[in-house]
Amino acid sequence: MLRAESPASVLSTRVSTLRNMEHIISVTVENKFGVLSRVAGLFSGRGFNIESLSVAPTLDPSMSQMTIVTSGDERIIEQIVKQLNKLIDVIKVVDLNETEFVSRETAIIKVHTKDADRAEALRIVDIFRANVVDSTPSTYTIEVSGDPKKIEAIINLLQPLGIKELVRTGRVAVAREPIRSTAVQAKKVARE
Amino acid sequence: MKLTGAEIFIECLKREGVKTVFALPGGVVLKIFDMLHQQKDIEVILTRHEQGAGHMAEGYAKATGKAGVCLVTSGPGMTNVITALADAYMDSVPVVCFSGQVPTNLIGNDAFQEADNVGLSRPCTKYNFLVKDVNDLAATIKEAFYIATTGRPGPVLVDIPKDVSMAKAEFTYPNSVSIRGYNPTYEGNKWQIKQAAEAIMKAKKPILYVGGGVIFSGASQELLELAEMTQVPVDMTLMGLGAFPGEHSLSLGMLGMHGTYQANMAMHYSDLVIAIGARFDDRVTGKVSEFCPYAKVIHVDIDPTSIRKNIHVDIPIVGDCKNVLRELNQILRATVNGEQKDLRKPWWDQIREWQAAHPLTFHQEKEGPIKPQQVVKRLYELTKDRDPIVSTDVGQHQMWAAQYFKLAKPNRWLTSGGLGTMGFGFPAAMGAQAAFRDRLVLCIAGDGSVQMNMQEMATAVVNKLPVKIVILNNGFHGMVRQWQDLFYEGRYASSYLDTTPDFVKLADAYGAVGLRVKKVGDLDAILKEALATDKPVIVDVPTYPYENCYPMIPAGGCNHEMLLEDPPELKQKQSGATKVAPEDKDTVLTA
Numbered sequence: 087m088l089r090a091e092s093p094a095s096v097l098s099t100r101v102s103t104l105r106n107m108e109h110i111i112s113v114t115v116e117n118k119f120g121v122l123s124r125v126a127g128l129f130s131g132r133g134f135n136i137e138s139l140s141v142a143p144t145l146d147p148s149m150s151q152m153t154i155v156t157s158g159d160e161r162i163i164e165q166i167v168k169q170l171n172k173l174i175d176v177i178k179v180v181d182l183n184e185t186e187f188v189s190r191e192t193a194i195i196k197v198h199t200k201d202a203d204r205a206e207a208l209r210i211v212d213i214f215r216a217n218v219v220d221s222t223p224s225t226y227t228i229e230v231s232g233d234p235k236k237i238e239a240i241i242n243l244l245q246p247l248g249i250k251e252l253v254r255t256g257r258v259a260v261a262r263e264p265i266r267s268t269a270v271q272a273k274k275v276a277r278e
Numbered sequence: 279m280k281l282t283g284a285e286i287f288i289e290c291l292k293r294e295g296v297k298t299v300f301a302l303p304g305g306v307v308l309k310i311f312d313m314l315h316q317q318k319d320i321e322v323i324l325t326r327h328e329q330g331a332g333h334m335a336e337g338y339a340k341a342t343g344k345a346g347v348c349l350v351t352s353g354p355g356m357t358n359v360i361t362a363l364a365d366a367y368m369d370s371v372p373v374v375c376f377s378g379q380v381p382t383n384l385i386g387n388d389a390f391q392e393a394d395n396v397g398l399s400r401p402c403t404k405y406n407f408l409v410k411d412v413n414d415l416a417a418t419i420k421e422a423f424y425i426a427t428t429g430r431p432g433p434v435l436v437d438i439p440k441d442v443s444m445a446k447a448e449f450t451y452p453n454s455v456s457i458r459g460y461n462p463t464y465e466g467n468k469w470q471i472k473q474a475a476e477a478i479m480k481a482k483k484p485i486l487y488v489g490g491g492v493i494f495s496g497a498s499q500e501l502l503e504l505a506e507m508t509q510v511p512v513d514m515t516l517m518g519l520g521a522f523p524g525e526h527s528l529s530l531g532m533l534g535m536h537g538t539y540q541a542n543m544a545m546h547y548s549d550l551v552i553a554i555g556a557r558f559d560d561r562v563t564g565k566v567s568e569f570c571p572y573a574k575v576i577h578v579d580i581d582p583t584s585i586r587k588n589i590h591v592d593i594p595i596v597g598d599c600k601n602v603l604r605e606l607n608q609i610l611r612a613t614v615n616g617e618q619k620d621l622r623k624p625w626w627d628q629i630r631e632w633q634a635a636h637p638l639t640f641h642q643e644k645e646g647p648i649k650p651q652q653v654v655k656r657l658y659e660l661t662k663d664r665d666p667i668v669s670t671d672v673g674q675h676q677m678w679a680a681q682y683f684k685l686a687k688p689n690r691w692l693t694s695g696g697l698g699t700m701g702f703g704f705p706a707a708m709g710a711q712a713a714f715r716d717r718l719v720l721c722i723a724g725d726g727s728v729q730m731n732m733q734e735m736a737t738a739v740v741n742k743l744p745v746k747i748v749i750l751n752n753g754f755h756g757m758v759r760q761w762q763d764l765f766y767e768g769r770y771a772s773s774y775l776d777t778t779p780d781f782v783k784l785a786d787a788y789g790a791v792g793l794r795v796k797k798v799g800d801l802d803a804i805l806k807e808a809l810a811t812d813k814p815v816i817v818d819v820p821t822y823p824y825e826n827c828y829p830m831i832p833a834g835g836c837n838h839e840m841l842l843e844d845p846p847e848l849k850q851k852q853s854g855a856t857k858v859a860p861e862d863k864d865t866v867l868t869a
Contacts, residue, residue, distance in 0.1 A: 116459060120408075124400065131401050161586065168583040174405045174425065177459045 105159050108137070110189060110259045113152040113170055114178040117143050121175045125152065128173065134158065134166050138191075138256030149177060153189075153258045182259050189259035192231040194219070195241065198248035199226050207247060214240045225250060283412045283443035284313040287376070290419040292319055293451050296347050298338060298712050299323070300331040304351020305391060306440040307378035311349075323712060323741050326733040328355050330705040332362020333731070335373045337709025340692050341667055343496065345372040345426050346709060352378045353391030356398060361699060363433045364402035368696025369517060370494060372431035374422050375399075379439040382410055395437040404432030412445040417452050424455040429462030430581040431494055462580060466597030466605060474552070474576045474593050475609040479618070481550035481574075483625045484510045487533065487562075490517030490695070491555015491579060491599050493688040498522065500603035501554065507610055509619050511629055513541045515556050516680055517695040524684025530629065531638075531684075534562040535831050536677040539636035539840060542831065544629055545570060546838040553577045555599045558588040559696070560833075568836045578602045636829070636842055638681050647822035648798045650675060650750040654682040654722060656801055657748060661809065662686070666718040667710045669693065671703035671727030674756035677827045679722040701730025704747060708734060711743040718746070718809070725751040725778050735788040738814040746808050747816045752823040753778055760826045763848055764841075781818040790814040824852050 115121050122141060129136050137155040144151045156166060163181065170179045182189075199207045207226050211218055216230035230240050234257065241252065281289065287310055291299070298321045303311045314322050325331040328350045335346030350359045356377045366373045380389040396408045405425045407418050418436060426434040478484060492501055498521050505512050505528045512522045513533040522529055533541035545551065551573045556562070558577075563569040569589055576593040577585050585594045595602055640651040654675075668683055669692035670676040676693060685691050692710060694702035707721040721728075728749055738745055750756075758773040785792030791813050795804045801819070808815040826848075829840040844852065 120396065120400075123397070127400055165583065165587060168585075172581070172583050174457060174460045 106157055107159070107163070107183070108155065108157045109163050109166075110182040110187065110257060111154045111156060111166065111170070112180045112182055112259060112261075113154060113176060114144070115141075115150050115152060115173075116175040116177065117148055117150040118175070121150070124173055124175060125154075125170070128169055129154075129156075129166075132165070132169065134162065134169075138254075140256040140258050153256070155257050180261065182261055186262040187259050188262060189233060189257045190231055191234055191237055191255055191257045192229065193237045193241070193252065193254045195228045195230070195244060195249055196220075196251040197226050197228060197244050198224060198250055200224060203247050207244070210240065210243050216240060279449070280446040281449045282309065282313070282446050283415055283438065284309040286412070286415050286447065286449050287419070287438070287443065288313050288317060288320065289449055290416055290451060291347065294419075294423045295344070296320055299347045299349050300325055300334040300338075300709065300712075301349035302326075302328050302331055302351065302355060304353075304355050304378060306352045306380055307349065307355075307376075307438075307443070309440070309443040310376075310378070310438070321712075323708075323737065325705070325737050327731065328358035329361050329701065330708075330731050330734040330737065332359040332373070332375065333365070333699075333702050333705035334709035334712065334734075335375070336362060336366050336369075336371045336702075337669060337692050337706030338713045339366075339372050339431075339709075340706070341689055341710035342713045343494070343689060345374050345423055347374050347376070349376045350378070351391065352380055352395065353393045355391075356393050356395045360398060360402060361697075363399055363435065365694050365697040365699045365702060366433040367402045367404065369694065370431050370490060371433065372426040373433040374419075374426050375403075375433060375435045377435060377437050378443075379408065379437045381441040382439045383441070385439065395435065399435045402433070403435050404430075406435035406437065408437045409439070409442050412442045412447040415442060415447070416449060420452050421455050421457065425457075425460065429460070430491075430579075430584075463582070463596045464580070464598040464601055466578065466595040466602035468605070470593055470595045471602060471605050472609060474578075474595060475606055475613070477550055477574060477576060477593060478508055478510070478552065478606075478610065479613060481510075481548075482621060483544075483548045483572075483628075484508070484550040484552060484622075485544050485548040485573075486510050486512045486522075487515070487545065487551055487553045487556055488512060488518045488521050489515040489554070489556025490521075492518060492521040493555075495555060495580070495599040496688075497555070497598075497600035497603050498688045500600055500607060502526075503607050504603055504610070507607065507614050509622055509626070510552065511544055511626075513537070513545055515559070515562060515695070516693060518556060519680060519693075520685035520688045520691045521555075523686045525686065529684075530633075532680050533837075534559075535564070535833070536681065536827050536829065537562075537831075538638060538681070539829050539842065540629055540632040542829070542837045542840060543632045546836075547628075548573045551575045553579075554603070555579060557581075557584040560588070563588060564831050564835050564837045570837075640825070642798065644798070646798070648795065648801065648819055650752070650819075650821040650825055651678050651682055652798065653748065653750055653795075653801065653819050653821065654678045657720065657722070657805055658683045660802065660805055661718060661720065664718045664809075666690065666720050667692065667707070667714070669703040669707035669710065669719070669721045671721075671723045671730075672698045672700045673724045673727055673758075674752075674760060674825075674827045675722055675724040675727075675750040677757075678750070683722070700724075700727040702727075704728060704738075704745065705731050705734050707745040707747075708738055708741075708743045711738075711745050712741070719744075721745055721747045723747055723749050724756060725749050725753065725781075726755040726775060729779070732784070735785070735790055735814065735816075739789045743814060744812050745814050746811075747814070748805070748808075749781055749816060749818050751778065751781070751818055751820045752825070753820075754823055756823075756825075757827070759823075760830075763824075763826065764830075764832070764845070768848075768851065781816050785814075785816040788814075790816060793817045795819045
């Protein structure tokens with residue numbers, strides 16, 4: 087999982103306007119060495135933005151599934167999809183924004199907790215249906231998953247207690263059923 | 279029977295029909311060289327620098343249409359060939375480059391002459407492989423040639439560690455290749471082609487804008503038919519020269535930054551741009567926001583990423599130029615009638631008016647300094663009946679060659695377009711000459727560029743590659759000097775070459791033939807003498823140092839706003855002022 091190249095680019099993508107939309111692109115690739123660097127190199131070499139990228143093998147171990155969160159205007163996104171398709175190790179590219187999709191992100195947050203804060207932390211965990219996965223006399227380690235807004239919200243609430251460490255997986259996403267012709271559409275867009 | 283990796287390598291090359299390998303050895307590829315040494319089917323041309331090997335493979339590929347092959351060693355061998363790979367990638371040249379790598383157990387250990395070859399070449403190859411197991415070698419080489427020559431062609435690197443070339447495996451060469459993530463689209467969408475045909479029928483001011491894709495796809499005949507049938511004028515890109523006969527009445531010549539007046543004006547005022555195998559490079563579009571403001575755009579290209587990358591396209595057609603043009607012609611043949619000619623008469627009248635108003639011009643005084651354009655023009659006139667292959671380096675001389683050397687057929691023009699690689703011309707010409715030993719191969723070079731791969735003269739002499747180099751010697755990096763005169767108030771920062779070698783003596787030192795044209799009256803005689811020589815020749819032609827290349831669209835400028843001659847203040851400076859540079863240069867040249 088890769089974070090964006092600079093904090094500034096993260097901030098800029100959060101403000102999604104009509105011109106510069108955030109897109110989630112699902113990419114099926116060959117599961118072999120060097121593929122991640124080909125994809126990452128494409129983005130850096132052509133000046134495209136990556137907000138997050140997550141990758142893991144699919145059910146078929148010869149392939150991996152990448153979820154890339156990126157942003158750009160219509161023309162840039164079209165180029166990103168086409169350029170990804172052009173990579174020989176890329177098997178399929180779907181711009182999930184062309185359809186309905188579900189996306190999730192997991193965060194693991196280590197929070198300082200003393201005395202009364204411990205109860206407050208647990209209340210927050212409860213509200214967000216998060217889990218405490220590790221506990222020491224002075225910290226809780228909390229695992230939460232959901233859409234990015236939910237993650238942002240729990241981070242905001244936990245911040246006053248003092249966040250010691252925070253890791254996020256970046257988003258993974260899948261199109262809602264029925265997919266219908268999503269894949270076909272994406273290929274068509276790419277081939278035009 | 280089991281073969282070593284090196285033997286497998288040779289068997290694969292034979293099966294791919296490779297006749298020539300441009301190569302330079304080193305420690306980790308010695309096993310392969312040793313095997314090459316013991317066979318007769320594949321010729322090994324030993325170059326003096328790996329960049330030369332890469333450009334020779336490019337020249338070979340451009341002239342033959344087949345993949346060019348080069349072989350280099352690890353580390354510095356690889357880093358030296360990178361420029362040629364990047365050049366091939368930009369200009370879509372099918373090159374398969376084999377590099378040696380340190381043994382697999384040493385990879386990553388900073389071993390002697392180790393470099394991350396796959397990492398280094400990733401951004402400048404279409405694809406690259408590191409072969410870790412000798413059992414994968416044959417299939418990998420098959421895939422490498424397949425990827426390099428199909429779809430939009432490009433360079434492919436195969437990195438072979440030393441132990442892989444030594445190890446043994448059963449040899450079987452696959453008959454076919456199937457890569458699930460790589461399926462180029464060859465057939466254009468029929469509905470889109472129909473739309474395109476309708477748009478062409480209706481257009482009053484159409485223009486064909488054709489690029490290197492037409493040449494790689496072998497679609498020149500189809501293009502000729504389309505243009506003649508519909509009476510649409512043809513603009514060629516730098517890479518597309520030769521795709522359409524340069525002297526054909528429908529040809530407007532090259533377009534772009536140093537394109538002809540009529541080519542750029544026709545582009546700007548057209549109502550339908552039919553782009554075929556071209557990619558709307560910034561040297562063609564100029565200011566994108568004001569590019570072809572009145573036109574609908576049809577774009578035919580095998581690479582989907584080329585379409586709508588730089589400019590908006592109304593009718594995109596992804597496919598092989600030849601197939602698409604064939605289908606397009608089929609539809610048009612049934613529908614075209616005499617009406618198109620009448621419909622487009624005003625357009626042609628306008629184009630002829632542009633043509634007459636500002637043809638390519640230069641002024642050659644009888645006793646004055648030799649004008650570079652005159653050299654290219656005479657070289658063209660003296661050789662056109664011999665159907666020569668012409669290569670160039672990069673700079674002013676390249677643009678003059680593009681303007682005045684009118685190619686009749688494809689695969690005759692070897693030039694570095696996208697990357698603009700100085701030093702490309704001479705080795706590329708040698709690559710073409712290696713493929714066609716009996717043909718006339720010319721290299722039009724600048725005195726700056728040619729020095730970047732001068733060492734390959736040794737290769738040319740040893741391997742009997744009788745390339746004829748004509749150096750337009752102005753003592754400057756001429757294009758840089760032109761920009762400095764136009765945009766940097768004439769401050770010649772690092773553009774004056776000061777001590778250019780005596781190219782005649784240099785040729786002699788290498789065992790080639792050196793000739794010099796001392797005055798314009800001798801030009802024809804010396805060129806003829808060079809053409810009659812069966813050895814590599816350098817013809818050194820000292821030219822007027824301050825000649826500028828026009829028309830010119832300043833970078834980021836608009837296509838209909840061309841500079842057609844030196845601005846008045848520059849003219850005045852050029853004629854009146856005494857310059858230190860040319861006097862110095864004269865003494866150098868006559869010394």
